[in-house]
Amino acid sequence: MSDADDLLSLFADLVRCETRLYNTLNDRLRERHGIVTSQFEALRYLRDHPGSRVADLAAEFAIGIGATSKSVDRLERQGWAVRQPNPSDRRSSLLALTHDGSRLVDAAEATVTDALAELIGGALDRAAVATAAQAFSKLRSVLERDQIGTPTG
Numbered sequence: 001m002s003d004a005d006d007l008l009s010l011f012a013d014l015v016r017c018e019t020r021l022y023n024t025l026n027d028r029l030r031e032r033h034g035i036v037t038s039q040f041e042a043l044r045y046l047r048d049h050p051g052s053r054v055a056d057l058a059a060e061f062a063i064g065i066g067a068t069s070k071s072v073d074r075l076e077r078q079g080w081a082v083r084q085p086n087p088s089d090r091r092s093s094l095l096a097l098t099h100d101g102s103r104l105v106d107a108a109e110a111t112v113t114d115a116l117a118e119l120i121g122g123a124l125d126r127a128a129v130a131t132a133a134q135a136f137s138k139l140r141s142v143l144e145r146d147q148i149g150t151p152t153g
Contacts, residue, residue, distance in 0.1 A: 021119060028115050033108045039080075040112060042071055043097065043105035046081060051094045053086065064151045080104055 001009070025037045035043075038061075045060055046052060058068040072095060075081040080101030083093035097105065120129060143149060 021116075024119060025112055025115055028111055029108055032111050033104060035104065035108060038071065039075065040105065040108045042075060043080060043101055044109060046095050046097050047102060047105050050096065053092045053094060055092070057095070058151075062149055062151065075101070 022037055029035050029037060029040055041061065042057060045057060049056065054069050054072055055065060057072070058065045072081060076083065079098055082096050082098060084096055086092045086094045124132070
């Protein structure tokens, strides 16, 4: 197999694995907590990065500001997050989880952790998981450093 074939195969496997894992997490989160994976990821980010702005979420997930703002609107409507005035910039808001949002993300994280242990841990041993995690972390760092795949709007 050529280098090009290896890269194409890696890309196909990566995308198909991501899709299947994401879809499975969606199903479990929806069934157990009434949320989907993207909501879980946003809530988890807000829990782990208090005082974030919509722009911070957009940058983290490489999605547009408009789509991110609409996602935050949905989290607010559900009572899981709130926008608060930003004392250092009147044009932006700081995001915070509500008590319900904090409880939800903690419970959902247990579901996600269990599912990933089953799905990934059931297929790969610890050494393979560590190697893959290191490789994808390095790739992500390079892509983010070079702003590859960052939305323009």
